[in-house]
Amino acid sequence: MKTTITMASTLLAAGVSMAQVVNFDKDKTGVPPADWTCGVTGSGKPRWTVEADPGASSAPNVLMQSGAGDFPWCVRTGAAVQDGFVEVKFKPIRGRDDQAGGVVWRWKDGNNYYVVRANALENNVSLYYTEGGSRRTLKYVDAPVAANVWHVLRVEFRGASIHVLLDGKAVITFEDGHIIGAGAVGVWTKADSVTAFDDFSFGVAARP
Template sequence: MSKKTLVGIGVVVAALSFGIRIGSHAADNHRLKESTVAAGQAVQWSFDREKAGSVPAGARTLSGSWSVRAEKDAPTQPQALCQTASARFPAIILSDRIFADVTVSARFKAISGSEDRAAGIIFRIQDENNFYILRANALEDNVNIYGYVAGSRQAIKEGSAKVPAGQWQELRVEVTGNDIRGYLNGKLVVEAKDDTFQAGKIGLWTKADSVTCFDDVEAIAQ
């Protein structure tokens, strides 16, 4: 077996050990240095091989309290990634990989929260103060697109949709050029155009006292 083949096998083994599933076109290793993901590559997180009580390997918490824990009804057993603290805007970056045009989907369960009960995907992340948000809110029954610019959240477009609390649902964002489309359970809810950010990292987000769990996150570069 060649040295090149052995190196390739090593990358695959490392990816599996961190709970990252190999997509149809590529595998991602969270510890790879920051680089742009080529069109057709898929990166997936199920969180099931991660250590309970920790953040996923390669992830970086921006705010809030994020950890992997057992969830009996998780779409992919046995674990999910949950945010349980109260903060202004809890957020976590999942990887250092850079995506431009991308589809990001995540299963989520909005468990509790009296001030807010939200779940969000953040994308085209530049740093902790600059990114886009697609947010579903179970108290307000809406799915909205926001820009988070210089640490200030700015509404871009709002969409109305029933967001039941306490059950798993799918949130998905498709971004192509300046076109951003937000889906809840496969249905297009909100769409807008914005030119603020062209590429960046991806992650997850909640708001205020939301206790929210996420599972089966997937990013596919377009």
């Protein structure tokens, strides 16, 4: 495991030239956060709102998805990252069919992007690409994902290289070139997952 973690960390060994952190604490509650665009891949009625949560990773607010849809997403408007990282703290709260929380990157639109998600019902982490509205599995691994507990999900990407970490432990290393070029970054859920997100951060990789 130590070797895998070292491999993952070297992907951004040159550092990042720009990084941003969003904790939603200054956003109005009951509505989507400012400077974010929310929707769904497929069909459904997702509900993305900023909510007060005394158990927030960084109080007082979180971003909550409490509706339902095939693949709900919410992305940071204006962000364009080709190579870099995305990280978020997430808490899977409930869901009969799924209890998932994920991040998206190289997001072109609601039908074309990469996503990695962790699922508390299945206790696994899965990496996908979505192209033309169809989600394709690249790799999945078993990993403990407790419900009603805050977790940290991070993805680092440069070129075709993708490294995924859950709670500081590397879980997936993969090469794939389906989605190229810069795109938006954001968060993602599945089906009836009710999931809270906090401390969303992303950065652009510095040139080696």
